[in-house]
Amino acid sequence: MKSLKDLKSxxxxxxxxxIEADAGQALPGLRESLSEAKAGEFAQTHTPEQIISRRRGRPVGSKQAVTKEAVKIRLDADVxxxxxxxxxxxxxxxxxxLRASLALAGKVTS
Structure with a gap:
């Protein structure tokens, strides 16, 4: 098994x-992945606390400048x-x- 020092050289x-000769085809992203591995950007270790803190949705603390409001709207099925x-x-x-349409009507600023 090669060490990280061997990988860098x-x-x-x-x-x-x-690798591509063995696969019999070009592999998209292969060179980028190898570059990341060579730079040591691979196999991140996550603690249980990090995994628990990472939940679905937006990360905690990421606030948009304008908060959007959830609404229920009825639309035609084809639309x-x-x-x-x-x-x-x-x-x-x-x-x-909708914003562009309202801006054209002078109801909101774009």
Whole structure:
């Protein structure tokens, strides 16, 4: 097994070519991953306290300048399907579209 000291002296391009030759194809992100490993940016250890403190949603302490308010809104099924089909972030895009429309009407500032 190689030590971290041995890893730092590896020729990354040579290693990447050998891995890709073995795989029989180019591997996206391989060289970046090898560079991170060579720099020691791998295998982070997390304590149970760190794992517990990391919960779903936004990290504690991350506050947006403007707090958004959850609302319930009824939309036509085809409109909702089209919005969801546009991918992640569709709710943010709805907000942006409504803001642009209201800004054009002079109701809010953009």
């Amino acid at each position: 590896l020729d990354l391009d040579k290693v990447a070519k050998a 909702l399907a089209a919005l969801r089909a546009s991918g992640d972030g569709w709710q943010t895009r709805i907000n942006d579209t």
